[in-house]
Amino acid sequence: MSEQSKTTLKPRLLELNCHFTWRLLEEDCDIVELEERLHNQIEYLLTENKYMVHNLLAYAEHLKGDYPEAIANLEKAEEQILKANSDETNRKCLVTYGNYAWVYYHTKQYEKAQIYIDKVASIFQELKSSSQDSSKLPEIYGEQGWSLLKFCGQYYAKSKECFEKALETDPDDPEWNSGYATVVYRMEGFNGRRCPADECKSVPLLQRAVKLNPKDSVVKALLGLKLQDLNQVTQAQKYIEEALEQTPNLPYVLRYVAKFYRRAGKTEEALKVLKRAIGLTPTSGFLHHQIGLCYRQKMIRQKNASARYGRSYSQNTGNHSEEVKELIQKAIFHFEMALEHKKTFIFAYTDLANMYTEAKRYHKAEETFKKALDIKKLTEEEKQQIHFNYGRFLENYMRSETEAVKHYREALLISELTRERQSSEVALKRLADRMVKRDASDATGFCLLGFLYKLNQNTRKAIECYEKASELDPDNEEYLSVLCDLKLTI
Structure with missing residues (x-):
């Protein structure tokens, strides 16, 4: 040619x-x-x-x-x-x-x-x-x-x-109905979003997909999970059991069934199903992450039981702290495996960093948070999740309020209405109040309060806080600039 x-x-x-x-x-x-x-x-x-x-x-x-x-x-x-x-x-x-x-x-x-x-x-x-x-x-x-x-x-x-x-x-094409229902379901829960019941559109779509193709056990399992989200437990379990009975060795169904059990608090049942699934697809990052979540759930239960019953509980059940350590190590192993097989799995990064924190491996935790932030093309929700978790780590374990504030602010400046954004706002308010109470002559706390009021469009209160911050730190150009902008909006 x-x-x-x-x-x-x-x-x-x-x-x-x-x-x-x-x-x-x-x-x-x-x-x-x-x-x-x-x-x-x-x-x-x-x-x-x-x-x-x-x-x-x-x-x-x-x-x-x-x-x-x-x-x-x-x-x-x-x-x-x-x-x-x-x-x-x-x-x-x-x-x-x-x-x-x-x-x-x-x-x-x-x-x-x-x-x-x-x-x-x-x-x-x-x-x-x-x-x-x-x-x-x-x-x-x-x-x-x-x-x-x-x-x-x-x-x-x-x-x-x-x-x-x-x-x-x-x-009426079954394949396109299944695809449509699946993508709407995924969008409703993408990156940890919480879809309010009155905004949930996937249920009728999943129901239609199941009706058009009753053999599609994967869509059936998704319908079960969505109904579980909406607290329709009896119906949810019916679809989950049907899906499992139809295809007891299909990894995609097993992983959703396990997720259903884990969220229902049936950790042992979830682990049993996940181990069957991991035997079929041993390099699935999703499955390793789910197993890690199960061990984390067991670890939390053990710690809560210890807190409730005190020393007598530990004496009656053997060396409790050793059992908790073992569960932490198992969770870490599977979160690490999840990232080995799926290198951009943001949930696994934050879960692994938090589990390193439980193991008091603070250097590894910080390293993991930084790796996550270095990933290219993060979604806004993913950035929010990392910044909030990193901020919490810096505040509670590294005792670095200044650095924690930076990450909470980054999470809050992202407009996506997620649980992490709400928690970041609560954390910033708590830190700002603590700063003002600890040292009323420090402008930082008033600046932070002003930032929160400004973000929530309470201009009058924001001006009061920035005026106070400027009185305490009259040479700070940032405070003066924000204050000027706020007054121009009135």
Whole structure:
């Protein structure tokens, strides 16, 4: 192919609707961890649409530069689509053929790339001649939705839009309903968000998905967890038990069942299920994290029991402190394993740092908080979570009020309404009151109170506090600047 032909090929490639044009950015995802998850899904998921997993895996292999594996996965995807021999066969092939064209382009096999571009054009021409609207193909929107959902949490909103477009054309498709319900469920709890019951939209969507495909045990388990969130315990347990009975050895169901048991306080049952799941997928960061949470839960119970019953409890149960130490070490081990397999798992970072603190390994705890903050492309909620936990650590264990205030402020300045933001505000108010009470001639406490009043739009009280801070520290330009800005708003 001539250089001119190669140049004209690129614009046509950019017109294709496939993984290479969906802006799935390598820096937004741990590719090795994604690849591992996709291999597990190919092995364990019970679905007729595994071709979509192979397509995404082919794209992941491209990001690693392994083009023979990328081609091998595209061949498997195509084979599965053709084997199904449904009315949607040609439409389902569109994404796969687009991926083929891009892979061949990257490997400088331009003639082959052209062949697949022509195949896509031919299918669209066929659809046009049969009066089908080729601009609204649910097969493309649905596959894009699943790919975005599996790639990373930052793409959930776009994934939701894709499933909505797929359902506009094909409202009763079980796969797109499952995807839509799953992404809405994930968005409601993303990064530890607490979704109020009156704002919860996932329950009817999950119920519809289960109705359309009663064999989908994963969606059934998610419905059980969501109903548990809403304190509908009896119904929740019914779906959890059904999911477990349907697929007793499916890792994705086992992990949700274990989460249900752990949140219900049934730690031993949760551990039993998790150990079965980890035997099937030993490198799952999610499972290791869940096991760590179970050991943390047991540790907290032991400490609370000791506090309630005092020394007599320890004497009756043996060396209590040794048991607590053992639980702490087990939790640390599994949190470390979670991060070994999923290096951007923010919950695992904060849980590990907090557990190092329990073990009085303060240097390791601080090192872990700093590592978490150094991760690129953190979401606002993730930053909030790290700053709050780091601030609490600095205040309570390093006795560094000044540094703690910095991190509480960072958490509070992020507008996301999370539990960590609320706790940071409470912590700052407590520290500000303590500073003022301890030394009324120190401007820092009044400045901090002014900052809190300003954030809550109580301008009058904020001005009073900054005026007091300026009286005590008249040369502080920051206090004067904020005070001037506040007075201009009146």
